[in-house]
Amino acid sequence: MMATALRAVVLLSAGIDPVSGRPAPVGTEIRAIGLARALGARAIGLHAGLPVPVLREYAGYGLADIVCLDGAGADPVTALARAILSGGLFAEGPVDLVLAGRRASGGADSGLLPYAVAERLGWPIVADVAAAQRATPAGPSPELEIEQARPRGARRTARVAGPCVLSVHEVAACVPDFVFAQARAAVLRTMPAGIDGSPPLAGGAEERAYRRRPRLIAAAAQASGGRVLVDPAPQDAARAIIDHLRALGVLPPPAGS
Amino acid sequence: MGLVLVCLAWGLAACVLLAALGLARRWRQGRPVRVAWIAGLAAVPRRYLVDVHHVVERRPEAARMHVPAAGGLLGGSVALMLAALPALRGSRAWWAVVAVLFAAALWGAILVRRRRRPAVPSFLSAGMFLWLPGALGAYAGGGLLLALGMLAAPDGGSPVLLAPLLLAIGGAVGLLVQFARGPMRHAFAGTVWLAAHARPGRFGGGRDTALRPLDLDAARLGAMAPSDFAWTALASFDACIQCGRCEQACPAFAAGQRLNPKALIQDLVAATRGSGHSYSGSPTPNAPPVACRGGMDAPIIGAGAMIHPDTLWACTTCRACVEECPMMIEHVDAIVDLRRGQALMLGQVRPGAAQALRRMRDSAEPGGRPLAARADGLAALDVPVLPGGGETDILLWLGEGAFDLRYGRTLQALVRLMRLAGLRFAILGEAEPDCGDLARRLGDEATFRLLADEAIATLNARRFRRIVTADPHALHVLRNEYPALGGHWTVQHHTALLDELVSSGALRLTPRDLPPVAYHDPCYLGRYNGEVEAPRRLLDAACGTRVEMARHGLRAMCCGGGGGNPISDVDGAARIPDLRMAQAGAVGAAIVAVGCPGCTAMLEGVPAPRPEVRDIAELVLDAVVTA
Structure with a gap:
């Protein structure tokens, strides 16, 4: 039996380029589109806000259909959750998967949003996704095998059953090709968000200066101090590097093991 | 017999015409373009005899081959066709003309054969070319014998002439195949192309190298x-x-x-x-x-x-x-x-190129670096920044190379020289976006337009007499490609500016005692803009001995840095700059003078031992005499 294609929603923000401060698509969201494509999902872009030109660029990366929620600015989390649960996005059925970038780029976006949306939806969230594939490619269950990016190049596998939220890490290798013809042909649909009133968080948030915090290093990444090789033979040095990368899980275990 | 021969020539002409129509039918499936046919066709003889000949004669044997081969074949066949007129057919003098023309064609066939004997050179093709001299020789030889026979007996019809007739027919069939399915179609296709050339400005010693803008709303x-x-x-x-x-x-x-x-x-x-x-x-x-x-x-x-x-x-x-x-x-x-x-x-596009294009779209810079950092290399020199609405004499366009510290030294030398000459100039600072050259060469016209529109708006919001840049790629885009998009300024390469300053006496140079210097022409300054003299004049004034590489001027070899090649993950057996540096070494150059950030980076990337790489501005600064 052919697996039915997953129905994925990619959350898009009106990002800005961190270097130039110009409107630009967010790298992690571009990778989220690539992840949806890698999963063979039917994907729709969802943006809480009015259609802005930069959204067309996401279309260039392979998102043919983008929905903008007019009036969502007051409460984007509610607007997004409502749109995702409304059943109005896909004619074929409910949403299986929500993909988002893992952190803000400095525009009107927030790294907290995927968590807030997952909480509102009541769905599990897997953060920092580097790669994903369907656990049972032939079956109907939308269970996913996830590879999470950890510090220092380490990877951790996880399994999650849909519907779920994934936030995509910037190391994900699935950057789709940018096709100008697709960006040009993009359809930006606008739907009413059905939200009114002022943002619930307005005034409630406190702004603090950035402070470096002690790093929380995951157990997986706490590799031992390593070895110091003084003037080793090239073969020994290469072997030591490969062993170290295998210990971190960056390289697969040796063939036949 | 004479009439048979005439019919053969007319038949050949008719078949050639049919084959030409077949070619034209195929071409018509291409995108339609407006062609100035009358002017184009009128210009064909001049374009062929002057411009094409100018290139062909770089290999004199090829030019010498074409005169008897093409001239004899065409002339002989036309003369035969004209013999349809009874007066000519009956004239011994006319048959003598035909014989001379076919003799020339036969000589041409021998010259064609010699190009591939005893061995086919690597740059030439074999295949159908191998029996082309045979077909040409058979047609010309048969025609010659028949013409001689007619010369002997103008009313004749000797059965002895049957053999050369068959030879001529065989040759004619061969030539037809060569025309319809082989290389001889270049005669017709070449004529059409010369008449309808996409860049008519190239003829008559002109230059037309700007890429044409693309209609981004077109379906394909x-x-x-x-x-x-x-x-x-x-x-x-x-x-x-x-x-x-x-x-x-x-x-x-x-x-x-x-x-x-x-x-x-x-x-x-x-x-x-x-x-x-x-x-x-x-x-x-x-x-x-x-x-x-x-x-x-x-x-x-x-x-x-x-x-x-x-x-x-x-x-x-x-x-x-x-x-x-x-x-x-x-x-x-x-x-x-x-x-x-x-x-x-x-x-x-290649992953490296895709990344550069993405950064150009997002950050207006192929390296993704902050635009404010472009002038970092000039920080110590305190070059004024021209604000919107501001006015200056010379606007110095820094280009992408300015982010590179090595090239920063070149720009510093240029700025010092401009100061010494007392020029009033400024830079755009943070307002200078990438000019889009890389995007355009990579085929991403959309990103090019994005950057070009921004650059043109930025420049049009400021007043200056001219733009000077040390980057020939930026020079080409600003000078030749922006006019089609609404940017019209006087744009000068820094070597042209320095040459002007030296010849006007604003800068005085004493030649230094340097080991031999070879100038490497940047493609975008030489071939694209025809500027090969000013850099050499400067080097002659600044350095003791100047040597020329075998390939120089308009025929110089590229450093490998153009067209997005370095970021396109191109596989090869060797690196282009290594080959170029070997050419410089072969003529004994100890210094290679450059005038382009791309060439500087590519040639300096060649491992030692190699000649030293210096920009012309640096060499001129070293030679300048301060009063």
Whole structure:
């Protein structure tokens, strides 16, 4: 039996380029589109806000259909959750998967949003996704095998059953090709968000200066101090590097093991 | 017998006409373009006898071959056709003329044969070319014997003449095959292409090198199938006679990268024919095999099509092939058309190029660096920044190279020299975006337009007398390509400015006692803009001895840095700059003078021992006399 294609929603923000401060698509969201494509999902872009030109660029990366929620600015989390649960996005059925970038780029976006949306939806969230594939490619269950990016190049596998939220890490290798013809042909649909009133968080948030915090290093990444090789033979040095990368899980275990 | 001969000539002419119509029908499947036919056709003799000849005569034996071969064949056949008039047919003098013309054609056939004997040179094709002299010789020889027979007996009909008649018929059939399915079509296709050339400005010693703007609203962008090319371009591909001069000039071919301009044009011809082809010249080096499938509306690029994508990205857009092509074919236009199709319609560019293009879209800079950092290399010199609405004499356009600290030294030298000469100048600072050269060469016209529109608006919001830049790529874009988009300024290369200052006495130089200096012409200054004299004058004034590499001036070899080649992950057997530095070493140069940030980076990347790389501005600053 052919697996039915997953129905994925990619959350898009009106990002800005961190270097130039110009409107630009967010790298992690571009990778989220690539992840949806890698999963063979039917994907729709969802943006809480009015259609802005930069959204067309996401279309260039392979998102043919983008929905903008007019009036969502007051409460984007509610607007997004409502749109995702409304059943109005896909004619074929409910949403299986929500993909988002893992952190803000400095525009009107927030790294907290995927968590807030997952909480509102009541769905599990897997953060920092580097790669994903369907656990049972032939079956109907939308269970996913996830590879999470950890510090220092380490990877951790996880399994999650849909519907779920994934936030995509910037190391994900699935950057789709940018096709100008697709960006040009993009359809930006606008739907009413059905939200009114002022943002619930307005005034409630406190702004603090950035402070470096002690790093929380995951157990997986706490590799031992390593070895110091003084003037080793090239073969020994290469072997030591490969062993170290295998210990971190960056390289697969040796063939036949 | 005379009448039979006349009928043969008319029959041959009629068949040639039919075959020509077949070619024209194929070309008409290309994109329609407006052609100034009357002016074009009127210009053909001059374009052929002057411009084409100027290129052909670089190999004198090729020019000497064409006079008897083409002249004798055409002249003899036309003279035979005219013998349809009874008065001429009965005239011994006329048959003598025919005999002389066919004798010339026979001599031409011998010269054609000599080009591939005893061995076919690597740059020439074999295949049908091998029996071309046979067909030409049979037709010319048969015609000569028949004409001599008619000369002996104008009313004659001796059965002895049957043998030369059969020979002439056989030769005529051979020539027809050579015309309809072989290389001889270059005579017709070349004439049409000369009349309808896409860049008429190139003739009469002119220069036209700017890429044409693309209508970004068109349904299909760039060329993905042969029918996407302008029909004139299809004619130009058929005009290729496979002389291999492009392949000898191509830096990518020399480095074993997967491009052979001659094979590329023949692959495009094969793509219009639909199936695998009979190309027998040297292949594209190291190119992975392709399916050799084509068709007027079938994709050209891809392992399952006619041309491997690697071929496309190996081109440095240096125009060396165009400079050498006696049929004035525009290889770079064809490659950029194909790149436009791949980049804009399919997003198929190399990962390195995709990243640079993304950064150009997002940060207006291919390296993704902050625009404010561009002038960091000049921080100590305190160059004024021209604000919007401001006014100055000279606007110094820094270009992408300015982010590189090595090239920063060049810019510092230039700024010091401009200060010494008392010039009033300023930079754009943070307001200078990338000029979009890289995006345009990679075929991403959309990103180019994005950057060009911003750059033009920025420049139009400021007042200045002229723009000076040390980057020939920026020079070409600003001077030659922005005018089509609404940017018109006087743009000068820094060597032209320094030359002006030295010759006007604003800067005084004393030649220093330096080891031999060789000047490496940047493609975008030499071939693209025709500026080869000013840098040499400066070097003569600043350095003791100047030597010339074998390839210099308009025929210089590329450093390998153009056309997005360095960021396109191009495989090759050698590196282009290594070859170029070896050429400099071969003429005993200890210093290679450059005038381009791309050349500086590429040539300095060559491992030692190698000549030192200095920009002309640095050498001039060292030689300047301060009163």
